[in-house]
Amino acid sequence: MNREQTAGASIRISRLEKRFGSVFAVDGVDIYIAAGEFLALLGPSGSGKTTILMSVAGFEFPTSGNIVVDSEDLTYVPANQRNLGMVFQNYTLFPHMSILDNVAFPLKMRGMPKAERHAKAEEALATVRLAGYGGRFPSQLSGGQQQRIALARAIVYRPRVLLMDEPLSALDKNLREDMQLEIKRLHAELGITVIFVTHDQSEALTMADRVAVLKDGKIQQIGPSRELYERPANLFTAGFIGEMNFIDVTVESTGDATSVLLPSGERWNVPATAAVDTVQAGQKAILGFRPERLGLGAAGSDYTLQVTLSDVVYAGSALLLIGKLPDGTEIRARLPGASDLTALTRGATATFSVPKEAILLYAGGAK
Ligand SMILES: Nc1ncnc2c1ncn2[C@@H]1O[C@H](COP(=O)(O)OP(=O)(O)O)[C@@H](O)[C@H]1O
Ligand SMILES: [Mg+2]
Structure with missing residues (x-):
């Protein structure tokens, strides 16, 4: 098979619904x-990620809706006729089979003669950088190596699509980060389509071209990582992806700028472009901004906050300041390490400034 034939397929999921x-x-x-x-499909536990993936894989059939791969409607086609690769959280290698036989297993199921399937399995092992491990048994490999074997087994028959359900969540942090890069490399090398399920927002942001954020079986936002991070479309996404400060405000007027009243009694005129939702005078609204965008000191800014520091945490590359507004709202600032720290102790007062471009405004409601 050449690269042209093995490259990825498009997938269209339409009006997918699954009721239990x-x-x-x-x-x-x-x-x-x-x-x-x-x-990446990203969302908290129970948000429907696995059910979507299983519907694409053919292990679940939807209540309604369609799944079309390239131009073929696969909605009710059995899993074993879809030719899609699948990797789960628990890699489920066969313990009494050699690594080579484990990897060659899908080819055996497809009736490929032994010499040929072993050659293909060796190739797949080389792709996951475990050439030469074929003679060992699963118990002789580390968790990370076993997960790479599971990956080799999923790609050995060159599927058009690779589906992964939290494949790295059982691994410790360093190994997980290595595997994230490894999977990205493999994706670039094979050119196949990948759907990757995770509940870990940083994993989703670093790995995927686009991320779909899910909650209660519904998509909250879908887009490139940067877009999700810089302009979350709603309060759920804003709170779920990265860290975000929120302040409850009341809208006083709208127009070229939106005037909002903070709990401290201060007014901020935020640019109209900050409003992610349409807001109206008299309504409750919520200001949002990322901790790493804040500066220490007023620095001539129109958007400042007086806080009492409740915690000062040295975190290597950054200093985390946790402050409280007079009404108790917690505000976090992450400052690059080199700042002068002497005056920053618990109980001290500090001024944070927020750059205009960092401010987002959402319609009021539950966060
Ligand atoms: N086989 C099933 N029977 C009944 N309820 C299920 C079944 N599978 C999933 N659910 C429910 O569907 C919802 C979504 O589950 P799931 O897709 O596993 O979410 P996630 O993978 O995001 O954690 C949850 O409320 C879950 O309890
Ligand atoms: Mg799941």
Whole structure:
């Protein structure tokens, strides 16, 4: 097979719905994934990620909606006829089979003669950088190596699509980060389409071309990492991705700028472009801004906050300051390490400034 034939397939998920009794596990999901794209499904536990992936894999059949891979409607096609690669959290290698036989297993199921399937399995082992490990048994490999074997087994028959459900969550941090890069490299090398499920926002942001954020079976936002981080479309995404400060405010007027009243009695005129939601005078609203965008001291800014420091945490590359506004709202600032720290002790007062471009404004409601 040459590269042309083995490159990825496009996937169109349309109006996907899956009910378990009265639970809507997936509730009207639409996603188009381009051929060769790397998409992450990100959301808290129970948000429907696995159910979407299982529907694409063919291990679950939806209550309604369609799944089309390239131009073929696979919605009700059995899993074993879809030719999609799958890697789970628990890598489920066969313990009494050699590594080579484990990797060659999908080819054996497809009736490929032994010499040929062993040659292909050796190739797949080389792709995951474990050439020469074929003679060992799963118990003789580390967790990370076993997960790479599971990956080799999933790609050995050159699927058009690779589906991964929290494949790295059982690994410790360093190994997980190595494997993240390894999977990205493999994606670039093979050109296949990847859907990667994770509940870890930093994993999703670093690995994927685009991220779909899910909650209660519904997509909250879908877009490139940077877009999700810099302009979260709603309060859920704003709170779920990265760290975000929130302040409850009241809208006083709208127009070229939006005037909001802070709990301290101060007024901020934020640019109209800061409003992610449409807001109206008299309504409650919520200001959001990232801790790493804050500066220490007023520095001529129109947007300052007086806080009492409740914690000063030295965190290597950054200094984390946790302050409280007079009404008790907690505000975090992450400052590059080199700042002068002598005056920053618990109980001291400090002024934070917020750059205009960092401010986001959402309509009021539960965070
Ligand atoms: N086989 C099942 N039977 C009943 N409820 C299920 C089943 N599978 C999933 N659910 C429910 O569907 C929702 C979504 O589950 P799931 O897709 O596993 O979420 P995630 O992978 O994001 O944690 C949850 O409320 C879960 O309890
Ligand atoms: Mg899951």
